[in-house]
Amino acid sequence: MRNHLLLFMAAGTLMLSGCTKTEKENKAATPNSAASVSENTLPENIKIEFSGEDKFTIKSALLKVSLYGIDEKLADAPATLITEQEYEQKSIPFTIDLPIPKDTQSKINPKPVGPAKYYVTISWDSDGNGKAGEKGDIVIDYDKEIPNVKLNNETQKIYLKVLQ
Structure with missing residues (x-):
């Protein structure tokens, strides 16, 4: 019985000795989350290049570009509007600088x-009939590529097409 008690105490001591890292060592061993690092290094704007292969006719140059965010792990959660900006464009391809807030992830x-x-999404009544996103308007070409963007200094490419 006494041997069992000594064995038990020795095992407990070994287990506790593995848990004696200081708080400073724990912080050094745990990297900052990607969110906090990226929030601190976000650019003021993201550069987005819009292009496409269709023959584009633009009667109304005003379009709205919106940036949405969502938790990458959640499948059914709605996305949150982070920012949107209006632009005037008379030809395709074109590039814009979309201003982004510093606290995007917290929004x-x-x-x-x-x-x-x-x-990103766009809303563009490019044919000038008063309704955006209908036949004849310029829209994002989701068949070619999903319009995911990274909040960094790289130029993001978004493909457009005329809605048939």
């Missing part, structure tokens, strides 16, 4: 537990 609801994913 997403529900709050992301993992990395956030961002994408």
Whole structure:
């Protein structure tokens, strides 16, 4: 019985000795989350290049570009509008600088537990009939590529087409 007690105490001592890292060592061993690092290094704008292969006729040059964010791990959660900006464009291809707030990830609801994913949408009544997103208007070509963007200094490419 006494040997069992000594064995038990020795095992407990070994287990506790593995848990004696200081708080400073724990912080050094745990890297900052991707969210906090990216929030601190976000550019003021993201550069987005819009292009396409269709023959584009633009009667109304005013379009709205919107940036949305969502938790990458959540499948059925709604995306959150982060920012939107209006532009005037008379030809395609074109490039814009979309201003982004410094606290993009904190704007997403529900709050992301993992990395956030961002994408853009456009609303453009390019044929000038008073209604955006209808036959004859310029829209994002989702068949070619999903309009996901990264909040960095790289130029993001978005493909457009005329809605048939």
